[in-house]
Amino acid sequence: MSDGPTNSLLQVAVKNNQPPVKYFTDKIVLHALFSEDGRMERGTFLETWRSLPDSNEVQKDFPRITITSIDSTLDLLAASNLFFIAKRKNGNQDVLYLSARVPKGVPFLIELTAMVGQPGLKCAVKTPTPEIAPLFFESLEMLFKP
Structure with a gap:
């Protein structure tokens, strides 16, 4: 992790036998890193949610979803x-609870709140690494784009 605000740009340098070195940036989508072992049992989800401090919960509204x-x-x-x-x-709102996990076993506990058929989605995510929550929100928004 570099200093400063979290962002999804990856800086890449490619060096081979023929100069010069090629530099470019690419965008990282966090959901591409979600692992297949991210499913939690309901009890584990609740226990993990309670064990994390409130300061590890980050919320964002998505008015256009x-x-x-x-x-x-x-x-x-x-x-x-x-x-x-x-x-x-x-x-009149539905609240969905989901889990995801990224490499090194870092869990994301997700609460989505919405009224079916109406614009507006509220997301709360609780994780041991709240500094990467902005990457999670960016990925969530990408997943819902038509």
Whole structure:
């Protein structure tokens, strides 16, 4: 990790037998790193959520994202190794709980809140590494783009 705010740009230098060295940047999408072992049991999810301090929770609103179907949303997220844990109703809103894991076993505990068919998605993520939450939010937004 470099100093300064977290961003998704990767600086690359490629050196071979023919000069000069080639330099370029590329964008890292965090969801490409989500591992297949990111599924948590409900009890483990709750225990992990409670064990992390409140300061490790980061929230973001996505006013332009509309969830049209819970099932299709869960399928979309599962395809990127975001695993469904539970669902509950909060008035007229659906709250989804999911888990994901990146290399070195770093978990992401995710709470998505939305009203099906209405614009607006709220995401709360709790992780031992909250400094990379902006990369998570960027990936989530990319996953929901048509």
